[in-house]
Amino acid sequence: MYLQKMFTCSRLLARPNALQTFRRAASQGKNPSSFPFLTLHAVRQWSNVPFFTVPLARAHGKSFAHRSELRQAKRIVVKLGSAVVTRGDECGLALGRLASIVEQVAVLQNQGREMMIVTSGAVAFGKQRLRHEILLSQSVRQALHSGQNQLKDMALPVLEARACAAAGQSGLMALYEAMFTQYSTCTAQILVTNLDFHDDQKRRNLNSTLHELLRMNIVPIINTNDAVVPPPEPNSDLQGVNVISIKDNDSLAARLAVEMRADLLIALSDVEGLYDSPPGSDDAKLLDTFYPGDQHSITYGTKSRVGIGGMEAKVKAALWALQGGTSVVIANGTHPKVTGHVITDIVEGKKLGTFFSEVKPAGPTVEQQTEMARSAGRTLASLEPEQRSDIICAFADLLTERKGEILSANKKDMEHAASTGRLSPALLNRLSLSSSKLNSLSIGLRQIAVSSQDSVGRVLRRTRVANNLELEQITVPIGVLLVIFESRPDCLPQVSALAIASGNALLLKGGKEAANTNRIMHELAQEALSIHGVKDAIQLVSTREEVEDLCRLEKMIDLIIPRGSSQLVRDIQRAAKGIPVLGHSEGICHVYVDHEASIDKAIKIIRDSKCDYPAACNAMETLLVHRDLLRTPVFDQIIDMLRTEQVKIHAGPKFASYLTFSPSEVKSLRTEYGDLECCIEVVDSMQEAVDHIHKYGSSHTDVIVTENEETAEQFLQQLDSACVFWNASSRFADGYRFGLGAEVGISTARIHARGPVGLEGLLTTKWVLRGEGHTAADFSEQGTMTYLHENLPVAQLLPGRRTTS
Numbered sequence: 001m002y003l004q005k006m007f008t009c010s011r012l013l014a015r016p017n018a019l020q021t022f023r024r025a026a027s028q029g030k031n032p033s034s035f036p037f038l039t040l041h042a043v044r045q046w047s048n049v050p051f052f053t054v055p056l057a058r059a060h061g062k063s064f065a066h067r068s069e070l071r072q073a074k075r076i077v078v079k080l081g082s083a084v085v086t087r088g089d090e091c092g093l094a095l096g097r098l099a100s101i102v103e104q105v106a107v108l109q110n111q112g113r114e115m116m117i118v119t120s121g122a123v124a125f126g127k128q129r130l131r132h133e134i135l136l137s138q139s140v141r142q143a144l145h146s147g148q149n150q151l152k153d154m155a156l157p158v159l160e161a162r163a164c165a166a167a168g169q170s171g172l173m174a175l176y177e178a179m180f181t182q183y184s185t186c187t188a189q190i191l192v193t194n195l196d197f198h199d200d201q202k203r204r205n206l207n208s209t210l211h212e213l214l215r216m217n218i219v220p221i222i223n224t225n226d227a228v229v230p231p232p233e234p235n236s237d238l239q240g241v242n243v244i245s246i247k248d249n250d251s252l253a254a255r256l257a258v259e260m261r262a263d264l265l266i267a268l269s270d271v272e273g274l275y276d277s278p279p280g281s282d283d284a285k286l287l288d289t290f291y292p293g294d295q296h297s298i299t300y301g302t303k304s305r306v307g308i309g310g311m312e313a314k315v316k317a318a319l320w321a322l323q324g325g326t327s328v329v330i331a332n333g334t335h336p337k338v339t340g341h342v343i344t345d346i347v348e349g350k351k352l353g354t355f356f357s358e359v360k361p362a363g364p365t366v367e368q369q370t371e372m373a374r375s376a377g378r379t380l381a382s383l384e385p386e387q388r389s390d391i392i393c394a395f396a397d398l399l400t401e402r403k404g405e406i407l408s409a410n411k412k413d414m415e416h417a418a419s420t421g422r423l424s425p426a427l428l429n430r431l432s433l434s435s436s437k438l439n440s441l442s443i444g445l446r447q448i449a450v451s452s453q454d455s456v457g458r459v460l461r462r463t464r465v466a467n468n469l470e471l472e473q474i475t476v477p478i479g480v481l482l483v484i485f486e487s488r489p490d491c492l493p494q495v496s497a498l499a500i501a502s503g504n505a506l507l508l509k510g511g512k513e514a515a516n517t518n519r520i521m522h523e524l525a526q527e528a529l530s531i532h533g534v535k536d537a538i539q540l541v542s543t544r545e546e547v548e549d550l551c552r553l554e555k556m557i558d559l560i561i562p563r564g565s566s567q568l569v570r571d572i573q574r575a576a577k578g579i580p581v582l583g584h585s586e587g588i589c590h591v592y593v594d595h596e597a598s599i600d601k602a603i604k605i606i607r608d609s610k611c612d613y614p615a616a617c618n619a620m621e622t623l624l625v626h627r628d629l630l631r632t633p634v635f636d637q638i639i640d641m642l643r644t645e646q647v648k649i650h651a652g653p654k655f656a657s658y659l660t661f662s663p664s665e666v667k668s669l670r671t672e673y674g675d676l677e678c679c680i681e682v683v684d685s686m687q688e689a690v691d692h693i694h695k696y697g698s699s700h701t702d703v704i705v706t707e708n709e710e711t712a713e714q715f716l717q718q719l720d721s722a723c724v725f726w727n728a729s730s731r732f733a734d735g736y737r738f739g740l741g742a743e744v745g746i747s748t749a750r751i752h753a754r755g756p757v758g759l760e761g762l763l764t765t766k767w768v769l770r771g772e773g774h775t776a777a778d779f780s781e782q783g784t785m786t787y788l789h790e791n792l793p794v795a796q797l798l799p800g801r802r803t804t805s
Contacts, residue, residue: 079253083270085121106183126168165226258324268333273354351549377505426615452501479558486564494742554578587617594706652681
């Protein structure tokens, strides 16, 4: 009866749209024996699997050295541990989880890869079936006489594992076949034992069968034949390069991957990966990459909640496979937030789980760099203000003294960028450095050095809470900053100086197009930091870390500051779910020319706002013109100036309606051109200009040009942007021009820092309370003390000095 139900389930699943119903029922806790009730009422298609092929060719024999190379994997073995396949009660399968894994394998198979699955689950599936059959076989008379409550508490016999495996194999395979059918993918089942690998003829037959299945684009699903396999022998799982005892599915997957010359083995379990100590312990750290020589630094915990293997068995099997030329990743296949894409993410090179590599990098990992920066950053924050100022001044001197080295490195970057042709003229301009730029940078750094004298440890508020109980609010560094920037090597010294002045540790990730310039700039920064023994406070990430992976270091990084394109900022804001991001994704800046504007001022401001640096985030993108100025000499002069500057004009809807022959109508009024292009739109009043900016702007920088002071003040007060100017170019929205020395970026956020973010924006506060044995109970109804809450004058104190009243 059970098999009949399973085949009914399989036939139902093979029909279109049925897998959505299957998965939904699984999420509701339904067991497979109840699935014949499934109907075809589901109308939504579960998934559209993209079918495309990718060129994959690689000579086997050496494992991949870096995660980014996993994209080249052609032949992949996916090992599903018992904890991944089974439910939490160890009786039955986690059907929804299994369905998402099947989808990912099918996606990769349809890309032209060769996928193989080593699966557990037969014992759990069989246990569920046998328990169901035992309950059904109970005497009806016994059930009637026992009563419903007693029947629920009826004790079930302990089921022997081999019998459960025998009962569950067919049902497990029927399930896989039904799921893969939804993606037009064929599967084949193969059961193996240890003897199949020790017998040369059987091993050759197995190898031949698997190769033929892969050639026919069939996904082999392999499992140990638990119905007949003998108990594993102790201490016999690893015996050398050519021998591995098949004692569990970990060793089976490793042996199979090496035998089949697989490029990648993905072992999914119920832990995030490999930790340096048992997961859950206080000091346990997830290892992003594991090297064969690191075994001595690992302390293993208990084995998985189900199955016969544990993490130690997985590591031994992984190292054996690695030695045989197959790359290995151990990752969590049960986490609800990542299960739906864990396999595809690993193949794309994303940082999930633990990657086993034989190539150990020469330098520290990014996690180690972050820890080094945090430690040195705390020392930096404890320095005297004059010492931090000395470091910044030394850095400023090095920028001019070593300008030859800097410009030589920058020349290499420029030549490489020009040869590849990948950068636009605007980005090439950002990449370029000159003697004058370096001199300006040096001057800006000295301004920061002066302003840093009273930054860290400044008392903002003092309160006498009660007699001999005083409270202070003081400025402190944020912690560890991650700054990601593109094509802007001048960003590195500016941000470094601000981090030093504010006592923050700094992690820098620059674009590869400026690799040489960034490297010499970072060396000079560390040379200056060495004056007071805090060289490691600023780290340059030069490893192959993806930006998305850096954004996942939420336990190590306190603030992310992106400096680059709007797309970069948006990508970081999406990826950094646990870390605050300071910045803006767009710079859609407006200039509104009022009907009472001075023509000379208007032309100067428009030209500077648009043409001075079109790629800047504070450049004008939309010009709003009062309707009364149309068909007047003022408007004609503005248009002539823009044409002379070769600015391409796009007409807004209202502006286009006034013209017989108009420029190309704008596709969107919310466009950041970043080039010699702009939109012109007509408004009827200052209020309409404000409304337009609120609707289509990005709250960055907006300008009014008018001689009417009342109109200007209304504009300045009503407009809700980070920077609002009257009769001044939008290009003034800059930390250096504001007198901040430099900026780490411009923020359009509503909290913390807003507008150009300089030194003050990199500080937060903490509360310091000094008492003499005070307790909260002292201030209760039965206590002897009362609150005073007196505001005290703020006196700037030397570090470590106690306040006096």
